[in-house]
Amino acid sequence: MRLAYLDWNATAPLRPEAAAAMTESLARCGNPSSVHRFGREARRALEAARAQVAALVGAAAAAIVFTSGGTEANQLALRGVAGRRLLIAAIEHDSVRDAAPATVVPVTPQGVVDLDALERMLAADPRPALVSLMLANNETGVIQPVAEAARLVHAHGALLHCDAVQAAGKLPLDVGRLGADLLTLSAHKLGGPQGVGALVVVADVPLRALQIGGGQERGRRAGTENLPGIVGFGVACAIAARELDGYAAVATLRDAAQRRLTAMVPEARVYGGNTARLPNTLCLAMPGVPAATQVMALDLAGVMVSAGSACSSGKVRRSHVLDAMGVPAAAAESAIRISLGWSTTPADIDQLAEAWGALYARRRASAA
């Protein structure tokens, strides 16, 4: 059976060049902390990868702290910057939502953070604050006004953390222009391996390591570095930077998919479609048909997507993102997330449209 992978926001395929660099790295012996020649070679590979990751986001190499992924980087930012009250947007990833007790900033029905509400919340309490606002949402693809939020946050003497896991490699990204003090990246969303990420510590903020017991990563994250993973991350970042201009073309396929699916199912709903969105993401509901039913029907037809609200346990639960946007529960429960990537083809979209259309036709036939 032909397979169409349309779940790139869950994970992207490993770039072959990253896999090759990782294989080479795995074959070498050397701890970057050792002073002998093998150690120095490992250190050179580590620092080369650090420079590649930093270049993707316009940061200094010294700002990069390698972690085990986006989840750990978010934890490090939110729990490592001590002594500040925390404000987070209502649509943040669970790794932000569950990091520490926080005040929740609402979003508009389009899924964009309410900056007036943020300003009121900052003004209401003079204690030093840390605000966490993602650059693009994983479920809807909606892009957040991070630069504007940064200006506001800084005017109130607060710090801004930005989870850029879904945006990196899909949108041009420059930490200086963005104004974020801390930025989270994850390798596997942009063509690197799973289990590697980074916290970019842009501002000179005191950061308490969460993982202790060694001086690695300038004392900000103890433990021997995952060198092959980091090398793969670096290569994936270099490719993403090189191919960024071409990535916008993914929107042509996404838009074609949206037009086709909504024409086929007149009562279909698109969430986050009337505001700036990632070029690759489509959050779509077939009202009355549970997301899990759609995901399974599509999977049987060789098309891989996820429920808008897929959680890490693989079960489907109500989406806090759609909830925050005021989407009624019944509609939210029928939302799926279709996400494309650099190797998605028109044939993948044909396969999706045929399978979704066939499910709709079956449901209508059984309801008649």
Ligand code: PLP
């Ligand atoms: N932040 C966002 C917005 C994500 O979409 C994800 C992964 O789904 C993460 C953080 C977590 O990243 P990782 O899988 O590398 O832990």
